[in-house]
Amino acid sequence: MAKKPLRIGLVGYGFMGRTHSNGYKRVPDFFPELEYQPVLKAVCGRSEDKTKAFAEQWGYESYETDWNKLIARDDIDAIDICTPNDTHGPISIAAAKAGKMVLCEKPIGMSTAEGEEMVKAVEDAGIPNTIFYNYRRIPAVTLAKKIIDSGKLGRIFHYRANFLQDWTINADVPQGGAGLWRLDAASAGSGVTGDLLAHCIDTALWLNGSIKDVNAVTETFVKERMHSGTGKKEPVNIDDACSFFCHFENGSLGLFESTRYARGHKALYTFEINGENASIRWDLHDLHRLEYFDHADEGEVRGWRSIHVSDGDHPYMDHWWVPGLNIGYEHSFVHHVADFLKSIEEGKPCEPTFRSALETQKVCDAVLTSAAEKVWKDV
Amino acid sequence: MAKKPLRIGLVGYGFMGRTHSNGYKRVPDFFPELEYQPVLKAVCGRSEDKTKAFAEQWGYESYETDWNKLIARDDIDAIDICTPNDTHGPISIAAAKAGKMVLCEKPIGMSTAEGEEMVKAVEDAGIPNTIFYNYRRIPAVTLAKKIIDSGKLGRIFHYRANFLQDWTINADVPQGGAGLWRLDAASAGSGVTGDLLAHCIDTALWLNGSIKDVNAVTETFVKERMHSGTGKKEPVNIDDACSFFCHFENGSLGLFESTRYARGHKALYTFEINGENASIRWDLHDLHRLEYFDHADEGEVRGWRSIHVSDGDHPYMDHWWVPGLNIGYEHSFVHHVADFLKSIEEGKPCEPTFRSALETQKVCDAVLTSAAEKVWKDV
Amino acid sequence: MAKKPLRIGLVGYGFMGRTHSNGYKRVPDFFPELEYQPVLKAVCGRSEDKTKAFAEQWGYESYETDWNKLIARDDIDAIDICTPNDTHGPISIAAAKAGKMVLCEKPIGMSTAEGEEMVKAVEDAGIPNTIFYNYRRIPAVTLAKKIIDSGKLGRIFHYRANFLQDWTINADVPQGGAGLWRLDAASAGSGVTGDLLAHCIDTALWLNGSIKDVNAVTETFVKERMHSGTGKKEPVNIDDACSFFCHFENGSLGLFESTRYARGHKALYTFEINGENASIRWDLHDLHRLEYFDHADEGEVRGWRSIHVSDGDHPYMDHWWVPGLNIGYEHSFVHHVADFLKSIEEGKPCEPTFRSALETQKVCDAVLTSAAEKVWKDV
Amino acid sequence: MAKKPLRIGLVGYGFMGRTHSNGYKRVPDFFPELEYQPVLKAVCGRSEDKTKAFAEQWGYESYETDWNKLIARDDIDAIDICTPNDTHGPISIAAAKAGKMVLCEKPIGMSTAEGEEMVKAVEDAGIPNTIFYNYRRIPAVTLAKKIIDSGKLGRIFHYRANFLQDWTINADVPQGGAGLWRLDAASAGSGVTGDLLAHCIDTALWLNGSIKDVNAVTETFVKERMHSGTGKKEPVNIDDACSFFCHFENGSLGLFESTRYARGHKALYTFEINGENASIRWDLHDLHRLEYFDHADEGEVRGWRSIHVSDGDHPYMDHWWVPGLNIGYEHSFVHHVADFLKSIEEGKPCEPTFRSALETQKVCDAVLTSAAEKVWKDV
Known part of the structure; x- marks a missing residue:
């Protein structure tokens, strides 16, 4: 049975970028019953060298150095945010507005006020969303x-x-x-x-x-x-x-x-x-x-x-x-x-x-x- | 070498009465180097039957049912207080005034105000005193x-x-x-x-x-x-x-x-x-x-x-x-x-x-x- | 209710002499329902100085330096043996023959052969006997x-x-x-x-x-x-x-x-x-x-x-x-x-x-x- | 830097087939410094349905139902043996003779005698070999x-x-x-x-x-x-x-x-x-x-x-x-x-x-x- 692809665009290649990437890559081996299969489409980071190296190491098909470009790509279904807390809001709101699913590392943002905007954005967009409180x-x-x-x-x-x-x-x-x-x-x-x-x-x-x-x-x-x-x-x-x-x-x-x-x-x-x-x-x-x-x-x-x-x-x-x-x-x-x-x-x-x-x-x-x-x- | 006796009058025969009594009785066996040796002179409690039974079981030489009488006895050196908290103050103050050493189960009393009176009493009397914070x-x-x-x-x-x-x-x-x-x-x-x-x-x-x-x-x-x-x-x-x-x-x-x-x-x-x-x-x-x-x-x-x-x-x-x-x-x-x-x-x-x-x-x-x-x- | 005395004669004042003595002394305080009460009649050891000191420390009424004499005393009901293993046999057999109860530290003796003689002795004498496998x-x-x-x-x-x-x-x-x-x-x-x-x-x-x-x-x-x-x-x-x-x-x-x-x-x-x-x-x-x-x-x-x-x-x-x-x-x-x-x-x-x-x-x-x-x- | 491929042929898709496959797949992500990179070339098992399903789930490029054929393939560098113990010997010896590297789940074989033949085979062939005593x-x-x-x-x-x-x-x-x-x-x-x-x-x-x-x-x-x-x-x-x-x-x-x-x-x-x-x-x-x-x-x-x-x-x-x-x-x-x-x-x-x-x-x-x-x- 052919799997449906879920094309991932990851922002951030640090500690959390690694844990999330590992999650995407292992799911097909250990949860074969799932209909969807993640596809590592692109990773995005500010340092081109490091982003490229991460893409090669983890098997991302491509990379970006500007998250706006990542969000703009139409070969991506879901944006995963693994950057420092102060960027969770802007990226997730932009992604939601672009109709992308959003998966975001915790915490939601910098404050309740910002969090409320983020909730509004994902709910207005009607897109699947989740925060990685992994424990x-x-x-x-x-x-x-x-x-x-x-x-x-x-x-x-x-x-x-x-x-x-x-x-x-x-x-x-x-x-x-x-x-x-x-x-x-x-x-x-x-x-x-x-x-x-x-x-x-x-x-x-x-x-x-x-x-x-x-x-x-x-x-x-x-x-x-x-x-x-x-x-x-x-x-x-x-x-x-x-x-x-x-x-x-x-x-x-x-x-x-x-x-x-x-x-x-x-x-x-x-x-x-x-x-x-x-x-x-x-x-x-x-x-x-x-x-x-x-x-x-x-x-x-x-x-x-x-x-x-x-x-x-x-x-x-x-x-x-x-x-x-x-x-x-x-x-x-x-x-x-x-x-x-x-x-x-x-x-x-x-x-x-x-x-x-x-x-x-x-x-x-x-x-x-x-x-x-x-x-x-x-x- | 003859030991110096420390004649104990215990008030209260409950859980703490037992722990303190056990303390007095075991010290000579395990701390033989000490100069003083406790002598279980009397135990005091309100119920005569229970007090008498406790005295027999633990080897107290005599018993009292009124702690004022216990304090008044001149064959006793130290009063040990194992009664509920509301009586720590009255008994210890009376004992100190009578020149007895005072050993008292914790806490000191019912309040800081009462505790201050108790401290004053034992310090004015210049008698050895301690509170059993045993841990x-x-x-x-x-x-x-x-x-x-x-x-x-x-x-x-x-x-x-x-x-x-x-x-x-x-x-x-x-x-x-x-x-x-x-x-x-x-x-x-x-x-x-x-x-x-x-x-x-x-x-x-x-x-x-x-x-x-x-x-x-x-x-x-x-x-x-x-x-x-x-x-x-x-x-x-x-x-x-x-x-x-x-x-x-x-x-x-x-x-x-x-x-x-x-x-x-x-x-x-x-x-x-x-x-x-x-x-x-x-x-x-x-x-x-x-x-x-x-x-x-x-x-x-x-x-x-x-x-x-x-x-x-x-x-x-x-x-x-x-x-x-x-x-x-x-x-x-x-x-x-x-x-x-x-x-x-x-x-x-x-x-x-x-x-x-x-x-x-x-x-x-x-x-x-x-x-x-x-x-x-x-x- | 008056207790029946069980008059103990202890042989050996080492580590085990202490654990057994402590056992005898604490039973009345913690097991008041028992009919019998141990009385520390005598302790026996080869060194007179040490034996005497032990007797004073632990409250034995008297002491001996020859276990044969201890066994011969008619004011003693039970012999407790806390000496090295090679003496368990001779002392317990002599005690049994003298009609004393025998309590002995483990092991029973030096060999099965000796143990069999010991069992025969206490069973022939029909006296209460026990080995302290304390665990x-x-x-x-x-x-x-x-x-x-x-x-x-x-x-x-x-x-x-x-x-x-x-x-x-x-x-x-x-x-x-x-x-x-x-x-x-x-x-x-x-x-x-x-x-x-x-x-x-x-x-x-x-x-x-x-x-x-x-x-x-x-x-x-x-x-x-x-x-x-x-x-x-x-x-x-x-x-x-x-x-x-x-x-x-x-x-x-x-x-x-x-x-x-x-x-x-x-x-x-x-x-x-x-x-x-x-x-x-x-x-x-x-x-x-x-x-x-x-x-x-x-x-x-x-x-x-x-x-x-x-x-x-x-x-x-x-x-x-x-x-x-x-x-x-x-x-x-x-x-x-x-x-x-x-x-x-x-x-x-x-x-x-x-x-x-x-x-x-x-x-x-x-x-x-x-x-x-x-x-x-x-x- | 391009990696050198190490083309794996796995025999057995049970518990150990999964642990080994997982090992090959995760190494590139977590040990990027290595020169060699495993390529999951083929898996072999007796049940065609199960073997095929395993290949799909784990990403093996192909499958075989006869291990002799697997060994005969020239697009494979190393044979990994995850079958029951009685087959370790025959498979590893054949693989060695074919000049394949051999990685084998423990134990080496059914007996010391068989093990000695296996050692001889891999050493005569001069090929890299290892047994997975994973602990x-x-x-x-x-x-x-x-x-x-x-x-x-x-x-x-x-x-x-x-x-x-x-x-x-x-x-x-x-x-x-x-x-x-x-x-x-x-x-x-x-x-x-x-x-x-x-x-x-x-x-x-x-x-x-x-x-x-x-x-x-x-x-x-x-x-x-x-x-x-x-x-x-x-x-x-x-x-x-x-x-x-x-x-x-x-x-x-x-x-x-x-x-x-x-x-x-x-x-x-x-x-x-x-x-x-x-x-x-x-x-x-x-x-x-x-x-x-x-x-x-x-x-x-x-x-x-x-x-x-x-x-x-x-x-x-x-x-x-x-x-x-x-x-x-x-x-x-x-x-x-x-x-x-x-x-x-x-x-x-x-x-x-x-x-x-x-x-x-x-x-x-x-x-x-x-x-x-x-x-x-x-x-």
């Missing part, structure tokens, strides 16, 4: 969602999550430039809030519903860093660390923390949800395990279960190997691409859509405002 | 202190702690009465803040120094419970859950959480401290282990170390068995008693003194006020 | 037994255990003398086989039934060590390491390993039992946890459960603190003493009796013979 | 090798490994046929010995050197199973479980165990190596971690380190994502392919070669003979 599609996280939806947890009391890193402790790390634009507020919008907490919030909204209000604190431990643009020491305008608590609509309390100053943690994203009857926790460092405690278990032999999420009946795992054999981080993107292809096959939205991702942005904005004004803030 | 003397926790004092961590960025339980999820658990006075604000003062967070705060002040200001949220999930005193359903006035963040004087950020609604956690007290160069974490459920990450370790083989704190060169452990063999929770009280005996032998204070414990009370009060008023609060 | 009474291990007896595991396929230490790697550690007689074959009988594997075998026989035949290998890594008796380097005649596999009567395969050369392991005693329907594992380093896997759990949420064995319905735990709070190694001896007292109250044997412990000795002997002769050996 | 190229395992080679461990005392599964406990699982030929001795040669222990032995020989002699026991728990070929219950001729101990040439003791009857373990391959100065352990279920204990660490803070092998300076990891983000099982095959391509670029052998893999086969044969004859057996 939803780690099999263990998807399993958590399934367990929660089954009602096994009962009334929820607590949701807590953190995302701890340690890579910016050294004050000599500069801000700005390739790989380091995340330290530059002008490109990133914020620090750990938009970069890391946004992931935690997306998962939380998905697993535990809406957030009503937040109360936050932020800190910038290193006040000045060399700026790769100006070549001088410049004030650091991002949040190095951010904690907040919140009330969810379902009555539970939330507690979130993120930092890049937690020595010993590389990318420790964990969440835990405590219900009346059962609890769940997960940890990105051992992403293939889900911890599950069920109070209904017989008392004497009750304990946290360490579920090795690698069986054929675990989410997505029938597409991979055999029980006991792990997949990794990158597979979450493969799953996202597969689900996107399925969604266009079925004419349904692929979550999180721009509209859903806007909810995360609203929480991020409320968090940053709360921290700045030192007050509780409604979302 | 300082779990060997792994003492080792954490030693590592921090060595300077290995460098500048501190983060301190986080939580104390999670799940025993009050069932709405049929009544408030008030033996074992359940912790749910009755009139006896306990507060809920998890005074009961559990107080432990976390004491450890934090000890390990990481003073707290400047706090921002808290509290929640009461079950609004009414049967009251064992009135025999009717009464509003629940304690906090079932409390989270707060804070600034420490040393510039680090603190994050604390406690609840009795975290299904699956019996008594999960954990703390973690992240420094520029190294990090430490600990977990009461596996209290004999300390996790330690040292960035100075060679890169390729760097990782969190799981230290099994059971060697002869670990704090207190030369008094027990051989490497690999664990001691438990109760031993923290034995160590506290041993250190108290040593302190009177040397004429030095035994930390935490009433004055030190007052600092924890101040933080607790600021936390509760912050939560009530929804504002940041200076300590 | 049976770690609550998590007792829980394992309870689960197995419930039939939850179904047909058993595999039993594996190891006991790994690292304290004799340094070739400068001498053999013989206090604390080091375990390296001297003349005192210890064997090396890790009698010292460590004997524990593993006792637990295995208890949990999984009889062993039919064994096939073993032993190794002595350090061939000569300074001998504290002769003052010279002498050949080392013990086994530094021993592994064996075996067939159990129930058709399952056993695999056992012990060594004192496993760098990084202080006292890593672990066992695991795999049944058709469920599996169990345990680890002395975290002795308060039992791992349990139940295939009957719903597939998607099936995983190894980490049971924190600290609830009131866990074995022995209703005598201690509250859920989440650990007890330790020494408590296994307290439980053994409590069970012994209960057994004489009820007129029943206290397992393991000398007869039961002889079975462990038979396996040890077969293991050593198999290793020496390089053949399978029936037990 | 060597899990980054954590490669790191273990690097640590051992650095000399950090000192004299080695113990090597232990096991490979535990539970998928054949159900007696209704048939033998023979797709996915189940591993239970049929005629196709597989042996049971867990050739399937699982072979992996453990390959790693052991690589990490710890040659094995001198072995002593083994095997067991077949389910004696008869339905045979998919005959349609009748037939005796099971494979080993369901196998344990052995051995002496390594370096003087250390080895202990190995494998079974498919360890309820709760999906694919628990673990190894541990204990040296005089340091120890290492690894576990396939959490394959991205390496545990490391270094006795040279300062005493009080010494403990097993849990190394999250995901940094840029860890083996292979500079080709993937960023610190903290895991790769999985399949990547070991990508690394093997990458190393093979590098080896032909450099004109060096790619380990394990057929000759190296023959050493593993010799140990397997000695193990099976030892178990059958119940004696120690030299390798």
Whole structure:
């Protein structure tokens, strides 16, 4: 059976450009049942040399150095945006206006206001759209969602999550430039809030519903860093660390923390949800395990279960190997691409859509405002 | 060599009465080098039958049913207070006025104001005094202190702690009465803040120094419970859950959480401290282990170390068995008693003194006020 | 209600003298329901100074320097033997002949032949007797037994255990003398086989039934060590390491390993039992946890459960603190003493009796013979 | 720069056919520095429908149903063998004679005798050859090798490994046929010995050197199973479980165990190596971690380190994502392919070669003979 092509135009060839490209390339091998098959039509970047090299390495048929040209091409069905946060808005709005599908790396944009314009653009255009909050599609996280939806947890009391890193402790790390634009507020919008907490919030909204209000604190431990643009020491305008608590609509309390100053943690994203009857926790460092405690278990032999999420009946795992054999981080993107292809096959939205991702942005904005004004803030 | 007796009068024969009594009885066997030896002179409780039974079981020479009489006895050197929180103040002040040494279960009292009177009383009387924040003397926790004092961590960025339980999820658990006075604000003062967070705060002040200001949220999930005193359903006035963040004087950020609604956690007290160069974490459920990450370790083989704190060169452990063999929770009280005996032998204070414990009370009060008023609060 | 005294005469004041003494002293506080109460009548050792000091420290009423005299005293009901292995036989036989109850530290003796004489002596005398294979009474291990007896595991396929230490790697550690007689074959009988594997075998026989035949290998890594008796380097005649596999009567395969050369392991005693329907594992380093896997759990949420064995319905735990709070190694001896007292109250044997412990000795002997002769050996 | 093509002819489209194909397809994306680039020329299988479907799914340019024809094609450079064990010999020998490079899934063949012929064939032909013992190229395992080679461990005392599964406990699982030929001795040669222990032995020989002699026991728990070929219950001729101990040439003791009857373990391959100065352990279920204990660490803070092998300076990891983000099982095959391509670029052998893999086969044969004859057996 011939596949329908989905012709991809990718903007950005950095870390995320690689994860998305890998997603497109692996889907046909591991999800052969899908009707659509991605075709790597073109990649776009500002540096011609690097863009060309990326195209050759990954097998893109062509390349562009101006994303307007990429969007203008009529041999492309979908634009995938993997550039720094400040460009998500302009590119996605232009792509939507051109009638292209849009797949965009998180977060949606620089602010709620910009996000609203983006949502309007994709919805007015009526085109399929999605934001890559990839952690939803780690099999263990998807399993958590399934367990929660089954009602096994009962009334929820607590949701807590953190995302701890340690890579910016050294004050000599500069801000700005390739790989380091995340330290530059002008490109990133914020620090750990938009970069890391946004992931935690997306998962939380998905697993535990809406957030009503937040109360936050932020800190910038290193006040000045060399700026790769100006070549001088410049004030650091991002949040190095951010904690907040919140009330969810379902009555539970939330507690979130993120930092890049937690020595010993590389990318420790964990969440835990405590219900009346059962609890769940997960940890990105051992992403293939889900911890599950069920109070209904017989008392004497009750304990946290360490579920090795690698069986054929675990989410997505029938597409991979055999029980006991792990997949990794990158597979979450493969799953996202597969689900996107399925969604266009079925004419349904692929979550999180721009509209859903806007909810995360609203929480991020409320968090940053709360921290700045030192007050509780409604979302 | 004849030992000097330290004649103990214990008030309260509940859970804490047992831990303290065990502490007194085991010290001579395991700390033979101490000059003082506890003598269990009398135990005091309101129920004569139960008090008498406790005296027989634990080997107290006599018993009283009125603590005023206990304090008045001149064959007693030290009063140990193991009663509910609302009686810590009156008993300790009376004991101090009578010139007795005072050892008191945590927290110091019902409020900062009461605590200040208690500090004044013991200091005016010039008598040895201590509050049993026992977790300082779990060997792994003492080792954490030693590592921090060595300077290995460098500048501190983060301190986080939580104390999670799940025993009050069932709405049929009544408030008030033996074992359940912790749910009755009139006896306990507060809920998890005074009961559990107080432990976390004491450890934090000890390990990481003073707290400047706090921002808290509290929640009461079950609004009414049967009251064992009135025999009717009464509003629940304690906090079932409390989270707060804070600034420490040393510039680090603190994050604390406690609840009795975290299904699956019996008594999960954990703390973690992240420094520029190294990090430490600990977990009461596996209290004999300390996790330690040292960035100075060679890169390729760097990782969190799981230290099994059971060697002869670990704090207190030369008094027990051989490497690999664990001691438990109760031993923290034995160590506290041993250190108290040593302190009177040397004429030095035994930390935490009433004055030190007052600092924890101040933080607790600021936390509760912050939560009530929804504002940041200076300590 | 007045307690019946059980007057103890202890032989040996080393590591085991301390664990047994602690057992006797704590039972009245924590097992008040028992009819019998131990009375520490006398301790016996060869060094008068040390014996006297031990008596004072631990509260023994008197002391002896000749165990024959201790046995001859008519104010003593039970002899407890905590001396090196080569003296277990003579002392216990003499005690039995004198009509004393006998409690003896493991192993039963130096060989099966000697063990048979010992069994005959205590059975002919008709006196209560027990060998302290203390690990049976770690609550998590007792829980394992309870689960197995419930039939939850179904047909058993595999039993594996190891006991790994690292304290004799340094070739400068001498053999013989206090604390080091375990390296001297003349005192210890064997090396890790009698010292460590004997524990593993006792637990295995208890949990999984009889062993039919064994096939073993032993190794002595350090061939000569300074001998504290002769003052010279002498050949080392013990086994530094021993592994064996075996067939159990129930058709399952056993695999056992012990060594004192496993760098990084202080006292890593672990066992695991795999049944058709469920599996169990345990680890002395975290002795308060039992791992349990139940295939009957719903597939998607099936995983190894980490049971924190600290609830009131866990074995022995209703005598201690509250859920989440650990007890330790020494408590296994307290439980053994409590069970012994209960057994004489009820007129029943206290397992393991000398007869039961002889079975462990038979396996040890077969293991050593198999290793020496390089053949399978029936037990 | 144009890549040199390496034209692959794959035989077998099962589980291993997928892992190898994935390896070939991903290498260009993640190892762009390599001179050679695999071209998926043809896949060969007996079922035309399935072979064709596999070719389409994975992008093979053509397909064959007779491996002789595949070998005869002159547009193919290398034959990759992913069929059951009994065909490794004939195919690889024919391929070598035709001058094709040979890459073969483990084990080398059905016996040492057959393996020797295979080695002769590839060496006479002078063609590049390798056997996919893929676990060597899990980054954590490669790191273990690097640590051992650095000399950090000192004299080695113990090597232990096991490979535990539970998928054949159900007696209704048939033998023979797709996915189940591993239970049929005629196709597989042996049971867990050739399937699982072979992996453990390959790693052991690589990490710890040659094995001198072995002593083994095997067991077949389910004696008869339905045979998919005959349609009748037939005796099971494979080993369901196998344990052995051995002496390594370096003087250390080895202990190995494998079974498919360890309820709760999906694919628990673990190894541990204990040296005089340091120890290492690894576990396939959490394959991205390496545990490391270094006795040279300062005493009080010494403990097993849990190394999250995901940094840029860890083996292979500079080709993937960023610190903290895991790769999985399949990547070991990508690394093997990458190393093979590098080896032909450099004109060096790619380990394990057929000759190296023959050493593993010799140990397997000695193990099976030892178990059958119940004696120690030299390798």
